[in-house]
Amino acid sequence: MVSIRVAPQPDDTRIRLVTEDRKRFIDLLLLADEQEDMIDEYLDRGDLFVMDDDTSAVAVCVVTNEGNGVFEVRNLAVRPDRQRQGYGQQMLRHVEAYYQGRARDLLVGTGDSPITVPFYEACGFTFDHRVPCGIADAYDHPIVEAGVRVIDKVYLRKTVDSAEVWDVLDVSGLPTGRVVKRDLDGGDPESNTAG
Numbered sequence: 001m002v003s004i005r006v007a008p009q010p011d012d013t014r015i016r017l018v019t020e021d022r023k024r025f026i027d028l029l030l031l032a033d034e035q036e037d038m039i040d041e042y043l044d045r046g047d048l049f050v051m052d053d054d055t056s057a058v059a060v061c062v063v064t065n066e067g068n069g070v071f072e073v074r075n076l077a078v079r080p081d082r083q084r085q086g087y088g089q090q091m092l093r094h095v096e097a098y099y100q101g102r103a104r105d106l107l108v109g110t111g112d113s114p115i116t117v118p119f120y121e122a123c124g125f126t127f128d129h130r131v132p133c134g135i136a137d138a139y140d141h142p143i144v145e146a147g148v149r150v151i152d153k154v155y156l157r158k159t160v161d162s163a164e165v166w167d168v169l170d171v172s173g174l175p176t177g178r179v180v181k182r183d184l185d186g187g188d189p190e191s192n193t194a195g
Contacts, residue, residue: 013058013087015094018048025050028060032077035139042074049098051091059087063095069104071160076108092123096160103160111135111143111150125156 018025022043029039039062046064050057059082062075073095078087096106108125110116112135134153135143143150 013051013053013090015049015051015091018050022048025057025060028057028077028079029062029075030077031080032060032075034143035141038138039075046074047098049091049095051087051094058082059091061091061095063099063106066107069102070107071099071103071105073106073108088119089123096158099160106158106160107155108157109134109153109155111145112152112154113145113150114148115146117154117156120156123158125158128155128157130154 025048026036026039029043030036033039042062042064046062049061049063051059057079059078060075061073061077064072064074066072073092076088076091078091092106099106106125107128108120109131110120112130131153133151136149136151138153
């Protein structure tokens with residue numbers, strides 16, 4: 001059993017969105033995803049959040065837009081000397097707030113590890129589905145966490161916004177101040193007057 005401590009938000013940190021020279025954070029990114037070519041597959045198409053303290057980067061998180069209101073946490077890593085102090089949870093709270101109103105769900109795919117799965121569950125994620133051999137088949141070397149070889153990949157999900165998620169349809173030709181929206185699940189369009 002892994003104990004996860006819920007820590008108060010550290011006061012000496014700030015989180016920023018990084019858009020350039022993302023590879024300078026590769027050492028932190030490799031803590032969560034130990035194969036660089038795997039990171040290369042999502043780093044450029046995702047949002048990279050970096051948490052800094054007063055001296056350097058403490059944590060990183062990469063989130064990709066998977067469509068239909070689903071955003072996937074592809075990488076979340078905390079510097080070893082800052083682990084188990086609430087920084088990972090703080091980063092996830094920031095990500096959830098950042099995508100509020102744009103995301104229906106946050107999804108995370110991770111190894112079926114005795115460390116990472118309980119962490120995400122403590123952060124409000126619930127089991128969604130399993131990919132047998134999803135880790136073993138994806139990496140060119142065995143992945144071991146807490147002395148256990150990780151074979152399967154599990155996906156966990158968290159609803160971000162209990163309200164319905166909307167995307168904007170084509171508004172050309174509508175009077176100023178009017179927005180047409182439709183439900184992402186294919187519901188009927190409705191128009192709302194901006195007010």
